[in-house]
Amino acid sequence: MNGHGDFELNLRDRMALDAEAVRPGTVPYPEIVRQGRAEQRRRRLAVAGAALFVLALVPATALALTGSGPSDRAAVADSGPAPATPPASPAPPAGPAAPATPGQLADGITLQDAATGLEQCLAMDAEHPSPQGAPRQDLGKAADYRILLAHRSTGNDNSPGDGRFIVAVKDTPVPIRLICTIKDDKASGLNTSVGKDGTPGDRPVVPDMNGGKLYLQRLSTEGPWKLPYRWGSIGTVDSRVARVTVTYGDATAEAALDHGWFAATGTLEQRVTRAPQIRGYDAQGKEIYDSDSDKYYDKPIP
Numbered sequence: 001m002n003g004h005g006d007f008e009l010n011l012r013d014r015m016a017l018d019a020e021a022v023r024p025g026t027v028p029y030p031e032i033v034r035q036g037r038a039e040q041r042r043r044r045l046a047v048a049g050a051a052l053f054v055l056a057l058v059p060a061t062a063l064a065l066t067g068s069g070p071s072d073r074a075a076v077a078d079s080g081p082a083p084a085t086p087p088a089s090p091a092p093p094a095g096p097a098a099p100a101t102p103g104q105l106a107d108g109i110t111l112q113d114a115a116t117g118l119e120q121c122l123a124m125d126a127e128h129p130s131p132q133g134a135p136r137q138d139l140g141k142a143a144d145y146r147i148l149l150a151h152r153s154t155g156n157d158n159s160p161g162d163g164r165f166i167v168a169v170k171d172t173p174v175p176i177r178l179i180c181t182i183k184d185d186k187a188s189g190l191n192t193s194v195g196k197d198g199t200p201g202d203r204p205v206v207p208d209m210n211g212g213k214l215y216l217q218r219l220s221t222e223g224p225w226k227l228p229y230r231w232g233s234i235g236t237v238d239s240r241v242a243r244v245t246v247t248y249g250d251a252t253a254e255a256a257l258d259h260g261w262f263a264a265t266g267t268l269e270q271r272v273t274r275a276p277q278i279r280g281y282d283a284q285g286k287e288i289y290d291s292d293s294d295k296y297y298d299k300p301i302p
Contacts, residue, residue, distance in 0.1 A: 095143060124190060146168065
């Protein structure tokens with residue numbers, strides 16, 4: 001009984017000693033608080049650093065998005081050497097001025113057609129010098145002229161083949177009138193009048209001295225005409241004239257007044273023996289010129 005009691009006392013003493021050995025020491029509270037605060041500061045710095053990193057990336061992202069627009073493509077193109085500008089195409093040479101009215105271009109002839117024909121006739125004239133000793137008149141360029149009349153032409157025994165007539169005029173430095181004949185798309189003849197009509201008299205209307213080229217299909221001695229026949233009539237007018245009519249055969253055409261010239265055209269359906277009759281009127285409608293009374297105008301068909 002006593003032996004067991006000593007053993008139990010010894011066991012209790014040992015257990016008490018062991019319990020004292022494993023008892024936790026005093027908790028270091030101030031140290032725990034300090035470490036906790038340090039950890040919080042570390043985390044805040046990490047978050048702030050991440051935020052700064054994100055902000056630093058935003059402008060780059062925004063620039064990349066903006067770079068997809070057209071203005072930036074132009075800026076990229078400007079960053080390198082500028083491409084060479086292709087040379088401008090030379091402007092086409094200036095042509096003659098258009099007539100005053102559309103009716104002065106007949107039979108489907110366009111202004112470009114008339115300009116081409118005029119250029120061909122001027123080139124032909126330049127290639128054929130004047131006879132030896134004769135002074136040569138410089139006819140100038142196509143751009144110096146104004147198209148007065150254009151219509152189809154009918155060939156005859158002396159000049160076979162149909163074609164077209166192109167009438168062009170210029171005012172300076174001296175008045176020039178050209179009647180250009182085009183056949184097979186080539187210049188085949190050119191009638192030139194330089195200076196003013198030399199016939200005397202104070203006439204408000206002056207029919208062109210060589211206008212017969214436009215209204216004579218052939219001479220009366222050369223046989224019957226080919227009908228229907230397209231004809232033309234041209235001449236000059238002064239400031240007194242407000243209207244001109246041209247009667248050929250049984251038809252009367254109203255002439256166009258164009259910068260001091262008159263021009264008329266029509267179609268002849270019958271044989272004629274007399275040249276076109278030309279009449280001029282003033283602004284009040286009074287007749288002030290009649291070719292039948294003009295002694296300088298050839299009336300019968302030769």
